[in-house]
Amino acid sequence: MPLVYVHGVGNRSGNAYDTWARQRDDLFREFVLPAMGAQPDDAILSPDWGSDGARLRWSGASLPAEQIEILGSETGSNVGGSTSSDGSFLTEVAAHEVVDNPDAVLRSIATRDVSSALDLLFSLVPSATGEESARTRAAARRLVGYCRFRERLHPGQDQVRRYPWLASVVDDEAFLDRLWAESSRWTFDHTGASTPIGQQESAVEVLGGRDQLPAWLSRARRSLRNALARGVGSSASAVVVTARALLGQQLAQLAGDALVYLGQRGDVGSPGSIARTVATAIESAHGGRGQSGPLVIVAHSLGGVIAYDVLTRFRPDLTADLLVTVGSQVGLFAELALLGAEELDPPASGAPPGQIEVPPNVRNWLNVVDWADPLAFHAERIFDRVTDYRYRTSAVWAHTTYLRQPMFHARLADRIRKALA
Amino acid sequence: MTTVLESGLASQQTHALVIAVDHYLFCGPERSRPGPFQHYAKHLTDLSSPSESATTVATWLCDHLIDDPYRPLGSLELLISARQPMQFDAGSGPAPVEGATFQQTEDAFNRWYDRCDRNPDNVALLFFFGHGCRIGQDDVLLLADVGSNPNAFFTNAWDFRRTQLAMRDCRCQTQCSFIDTCRSNVEEQLDVVPDSARSFRQPSTTFAPRKHAPMVYSTTAGADALTPRGRPSPFALAVLDALSGLAAVETNQYWEVRTADLATTINRVLQWNRHPDSEGEPQVADSGGSHPGDSVIRVLREAPQVPFRITCAPEEAIASAQLRLCRAAEELVRSPCPEPWQGRAPAGEHQLKAGFPLGDYHSREAPVGIRPPNRTYALEVRPV
Secondary structure: OOOEOOOOOOOOOOOOOOOOHHHHHHHHHHHHHHHHOOOOOOOOOOOOHHHHOOOOOOOOOOOOOHHHHHHHHHHOOOOHHOOHHHHOOOOOHHHHHOOOHHHHHHHHHHOHHHHHHHHHHHOOOOOOOOHHHHHHHHHHHHHHHHHHHHHHHHOOOOHHOOOHHHHHEEEEEEEEHHHHHHHHHHHOOOOOOOOOOOOOOOEEEOOOOOOOOOHHHHHHHHHHHHHHOOOOOOOOOHHHHHHHHHHHHHHHHHHHHHHEEEEEEEEHEEEEEHHHHHHHHHHHHHHHHEEEEOOEEEEEOOHHHHHHHHHHHHHOOOOOOOEEEEOOOOHHHHOOOOOOOOOOOOOOOOOOOOEOOOOOOEEOOEEEEEEOOOOOOOOOOOOOEEEEEEEEOHHEEEHHOHHHHHHHHHHHHHHHHHOOO | OOOOEEOOOOOOEEEEEEEEEEOOOOOOOOOOOOOOOOOHOOOOOOOHEEEEEEEEHHHHHHHHHHHOOOOEEEEEEEEEOOOEEEEOEEEEEEEEEEEOOOHHHHHHHHHHHHHHHOOOOOOOEEEOOOOOOEEEEEEEEOOOOOOOOOHHHHEEEHHHHHHHHHHHHOOOOOEEEEEEEOOHHHHOOOOOOOOOOOOOOOOOOOOOOOOOOOEEEEOOOOOOEEEEOOOOOHHHHHHHHHHHHHHHHEOOOOEEOOOOOOOHHHHHHHHHHHHOOOOOOOOOEOOOOOOOOOOOOEEOOOOOOOEEEEEOOOHHHHHHOOOEEEEOOOOEOOOOOOEEEEEEEEEEEEEEEEEOOOOEOOOEEEEEEEEOEEEEEEEEEEEE
């Protein structure tokens, strides 16, 4: 059991979360496990600490949620088989994207960053099982393979230079058709390389259309369109109010779970229930690492704080070959002296950064920071052996969906491969 | 002219309508028209297999049914839309074949319907090869000029379900349809509500009894149908195998191809013919919930040739086995070979004999019944 995933704030076991988790684990198997030298069918341990987290006793009556209905995503939550969690996600997208034309949202995002458009699309893909899941993963490899190839071919260039055809597509349907067609020669192999798969005329004809865009991708595009169409014409102030409400929700979730965690944190001899849950999972994985290669912990949001706390305070006897914190607040919590480093002085001007010593049982630490994510914080300036990986999504809505995004997983796999080399 | 054969009116006949569309006038990347259906239409690219399937079927019908003593072929309507004009020789020299536009198909359908309607003991056979889809619960067959109206794309598409309901009014008791198209739901690919396809006839409002009318689709509802480029489709070949005798049951001294289990049999033939290295999920033929009844389509005077696959248990014994399949004075022989023995034998009881020239296993023989549509058998042998 080489991979432990520690979830972030606001995650509570249930249908929507389980669906989301299945998609996340599918992408872990496709991209991250091979980068660790693990087998795609190796177990992924995901301790569920949400049941011990904060609980809004009146179902969030204190939150400014009324305006969320402005953009109509509550009714959009069932579009295209998406889950209710997709509904709030769509609201979030709607609140942060200027929607002039709901038929050209992906295209608009793609002109900033094709990868973000691709990741947004996969964030909306309904969870699949069996053969459909295999097809989804193969499609992810294909699209990632193509986008990574174009990025490496034109490093630092704008999107139209990387994707010259982008200038000729006018809407999302055309964008997806073209992206799908252009990617037909590519895949992303398990060594992390974009690989051409040859272009030869198919020996098979489909009696309903050739190489149609997979229906699930079309459904995801339509669910986005239908949800965002309701927001067209909303005043700028309404969008701002919605964005504020959503950020307020996230902050409330963070504050709630963080307060509960810190309040019930316990001490070294008697850790709190959340710390115990996470420690048990890491210990279980730690026991199996001899047979299955390195132990990697991926922790999202507050999960990063908890994983760090468990490894450095409660269980320094457990060794992680790599800790990956994603969109996490470890740096902020340390700076606020909430993690036991309060005796440290701030760095003198001009002094090298890295004041808090990361204990040796955390052999490598990678902290993923997206500047567009309001809940992601640096760690490199606070700790001595951590590398901040600046992940630019151009997408404020990314915080809740990193782990459902194939481009994110592909890039994470690259970093994991290098860190473990 | 689409009527490539009309042999005069006998009392009981088979009448066939065979339609194939390779070339779509208003679909594909270059010919799709701007409008709400353009993205869907541009993926409906030209095909090459349907015309091959249609000519293979038409040739089979002429070769096997013109002189059929039970229900000889009375007429053959053949429509093929291909990139080049097509001709077909039904026995009296090559004749041009018309394309399958909505109007031409409707005209041919009505001629075929009228002939079928003349006698309740007629057998009606209908074949379609080309693009298709489902709108809601209805199977829709795309004819050559579908998409001519860019705002009502399906105007020239064929509402097959309603047409089949109307076929209940036809007096012909035995009506078999073989549909080789995709059946994926078009709503998933459109941003607008699709318009309605059209039926060639309208069902009457008065009661019409169900006919023996199996409808066999090459794939299940919601799924794609695939076919090799430039060759007849596996489904077309499986249908012909079934009609040739693999759907036959023995009655007295004859073998009868009947409607009852036609879809099941075609599916078993399809799976049998599937290459063992094929990737992806197997395409499954489907009856579409039709009412197959149980009437006779053909009567064969000789036992059909049935494909078999024989091996040994344990499997490695096949490499040294000299195999013989005996029935009366007939004998098939297979020399030692590490592959299973695959061949065809007349339907019936056979005696399978295995000898081992190397002496590594004991010789063995056993009775093996070989019956349509196919037979797999593993002969148990003991090592010496």
